[in-house]
Amino acid sequence: MRRAASFDLPPTPTAGAAPRSDWQTLQRLAPYLWRYRWRMVAALVFLVAAKVANVGVPVLLKTLVDALAIPAGDPRALLVVPLGLLLAYAGLRFSTTLFTELRELVFARATHGAAKQIALETFRHLHALSLRFHLERQTGGMTRDIERGTRALQSLVSYSLFTIFPTLIELALVLTLLGSRFDLWFVWITLAALVAYGTFTIAVTEWRTQFRREMNELDSKAHSRAVDALLNYETVKYFNNEAFEASRYDEGLDAYRLAQIKSQGTLSLLNAGQQAIIAASLVAMLWRATDGVVEQRMTLGDFVMVNALMIQLYIPLNFLGVLYREVKQSLTDLDKMFGLLSREREVADAPGARPLDVREAAVRFEHVDFAYDPSGKKARQILFDVSFEIPGGKTVAVVGPSGSGKSTLARLLYRFYDVGAGSIRIDGQELRSVTQDSLRRAIGIVPQDTVLFNDSIGYNIAYGRPGASRAEIEGAARAAHIHDFIVAQPLGYDTVVGERGLKLSGGEKQRVAIARTLLKNPPILIFDEATSALDSANERAIQAELKSAAQGKTALVIAHRLSTIVDAHQIVVLQHGRVAERGTHAELLALGGVYARMWQLQQSQPDPVAARG
Template sequence: MRPAHSLPPAAEPGAPAPARSDAATLRRLFPYLWAYKWRVLAALLFMVGAKLANVSVPVLLKHLVDAMTLQPGDPRALLVVPAALLVGYGLLRFSTSLFTELRELVFARATEGAARRISLEVFRHLHGLSLRFHLERQTGGMTRDIERGSQAVHSLISYSLYSIVPTLIELVLVLGILGVRFDWWFVAITGSALVVYIGFTVWVTEWRTQFRRSMNELGAKAQSRAVDSLLNYETVKYFNNEGFEARRYDEQLERYRRAAVRSQTTLSLLNTGQQMLIALSLVAMLWRATQGVVDGRMTLGDLVMVNAFMIQLYIPLNFLGVLYREIKQSLVDLEKMFALLEREREVADAPGARPLRHPDGDVQFDDVHFAYEPARPILRGLSFTIPAGRTVAVVGPSGAGKSTLARLLYRFYDVDPASAGTGGGAIRIGGQDIRDVTQHSLRAAIGIVPQDTVLFNDTIGYNIAYGRPDASPAEVEAAARAARIHAFIAATPKGYDTTVGERGLKLSGGEKQRVAIARTLLKNPPILIFDEATSALDSANERAIQAELASAARGKTTLVIAHRLSTVVDAHEILVLDAGQVVERGTHAELLSRGGVYARMWSLQQNERLPEAAPATLAASQDGAAQPA
């Protein structure tokens, strides 16, 4: 019995991520920044230098004022022009700005580098997540989370390293100067005021975080609703539901508006309380300093210095509520992005997975059980083999599990493990269980023409070359000719540089399908899957392209999933699938002679269409191919 390599079930895509503490989020971010540790240390040194220069400005200003404090008519006034102090004052002011800019210049590479690494990891990880996740996700909300998370790296570093930490350094320096030069009442007043101020700010900000979070969630929902509606533009038009979509969007905008008003109201409350505390503390400090001047314990320069210190401290603290809120929000946004990064992959390479050794070998489905949801099994013990270089077609009613075969072969999902209570089984290529090989080597060996073709919003040439990005223009054109789309491309003003629009909507269904065929022909893998590959084509083009597909399939292991039976009459074996099980199998002639399910399907389809010449079929030129009856 083969050991299961399946990971524990992934969390539901729509489920909220488990709560993470702010400290845990910061620890998660730290390695990305510490990769630039020398820049981090240099930035910290420049930051300390900037604060030392900034704190020295009021001290120098005190000496400047004291030097100029002379009685009118004093003959020393002509001699007391403190040129050195004035120059020093200017140099300190300049040094503060210089060190600040040097800090930002040195640390910019670390900030941008960390943001780039995190964004790239999330992007790669999202491509590694299962198809189930991508089918259930909301594109608008997820892209908003990624965008906010990337911006959160910049905001978190900017607000903490450039605002909070420098203010704390300056606070320590100022309290030290006040305690050394004057009595400890100044330290007590300043310290008490700051403790009350910070406590009030944190308490109110924590309280109003719920309103901010609600506003962001409602904003994300409105964004998702708008993106979903715009992605389904044609459907909206088909059913004349522009007004309905606008009302649904407006409902979300109205909820967002109410949440935004609540958030702004609480912000005004916070700002008012902060200003009151600042005013009270400034009055207390200046009263103490004024009393000191009157008593002769302090000079006018000391009064000016204390006032300058208070202004320098309270200007950044005035924004503490905003900074704290933005830091908290940045941590929340970063947590959401890290939650995406840490979402477990439902389908992952097994430990020690090796490349696929024999991609041109047999493809075997061995007692395969599978269900997207446990309560609704799709495949029930399915077994069949596609011999190397041969074509096997699978037909049957909608919902029988035909397209699931392609998804399992690509390992978008794994065959259900026996422990899941839905059976088990295996899919093998060249004798290797595909769960034991790397996904990259597996998918490199398979090419597919899907029934529903989705193209990139780029040029036709780019979409065809996507099958093999290193292909030359001549090879791209050859693939387009084989797919019978070169003439259409050549007739457009921009040729292969013609853009196809969002999801390829500028092309017709048949044109998109021919681009998909050209893309797969260009890839030229040993295993081919044709999932209703010509369903969007007219009969004339279908017959022509069937001949090209037959040529492309020569010598390759091919799985054909079809609804139109006329396209599979020359397959080496035809499987009739119903409710996840094979109910009939054989060649076209054998199945007709039995008069069973396949024969009834054939008769029904022949009665629905005008008599036509039999189209060229996939296996017509393969060795040992059966001839149509």
């Protein structure tokens, strides 16, 4: 059996778009969060309140420690300290947690709402991209990019708004407190430590980002290989290549493991350096505080407060390296998803495009030239000056050798690609002047290679017209001669067909596809080898149904078996991308040309499907 599409589509590598800067990525993200600006304001108010309460804890602890100097027997020792300071201390601790949780609760809707909107836009945009993009994509890697991008948005907001920004606020409060209550040495030591800490963290993190990026790329590559092998499970089995696929996957996992080890080693170096800087600054701060207590410039409460402030400040700083790395990685992952969103549509509606106005549903190909990659170095033209017409309500068949461009005609009629030269018109309306949605609503196709969703048979038939009643679905199944097979299954129409419909035979899948198109009931029909997987008995029965379904409709029939198109109003013979002959079955036989030779050859051969059965 011929497989024209495999010869029509040379693979074309697509260069990825240059990565944006982090600032550009943030600018692209801003409109999604701006919708929730009032929630952001409320979250920031709770954030500041939480940090004020958090800084107030060491201050109150200082007062509590100094109050312990009350002489024994003084009644304030029982009333003021336990009932006043301790309750206030507990209240501040609770307030810190309360305001933090309120902040996260208020902003959760913004974070998850923005993530949902971006993921949905990306999903819709991917469906709007050209067939060329989807033929070249790696499904596993692309879904991984979307998954990472959605997760990255939530991580970015969480790390920046809930960790980095609060730490900066707390730092400002601590520096103000130290500078106002003690000498400026405490401020300079803290600032020097922060500058050293930040410089070291950013420098090392930038250096190790390459290892993190390599790790993610190897992860996507290994994942893509695994998904590809699982999607092509039957092919793997056919050629006994389970060990080969496992070996490829193992190579990918091993490369990923080595990248993980390298990344972990650099992370350990980063953590050790950070702790050395923190330890040195703590020693300097506490030495200064100790000196102040000895010289009676500071109290024991002041010493405790300084220590508590530094510990509170350095706890989030311990994670600064991780935070910086994760923010950078989140921006990178977001950029990849925004890159998918920015991918230009090769086939897009023209400005002012109008819905297709179907009257007679007459289709006309006018001097059509087409190449799948006209700008590529290895461009191969598929169609040359192809012209023919399908009058409204008539059936025109296209036949020819493999690779002659027959299936390409169907793709062009669906406007999966735009023609290189010439035009295609429906009722005089050029396809590029109408909306793609209205065009595709007017066309139904039964493809040669039917791919079904991993859902029930009923769902796959109803996909032709979502919302159709059960009676309409069963009517379409009867017309496609598959109703009896379906009801014979234990679950009937709820029978799940498996990944890509692999639980069904080729003929069963094709009949589901026929039922789906009959249910859609469009004015224009395309039958691309619609009965190629059926034996002669079923083919004759279904041909009668297809002929009945095409009654009064415009039909383009792409056929390999010439016996299925002898009743067509006109037959167009393609050879090497050109129209070699045209006419009725009888006229072409009388001509004694390409069609006549194909007919004689097929008449002398047995039915290949019946022979396989």
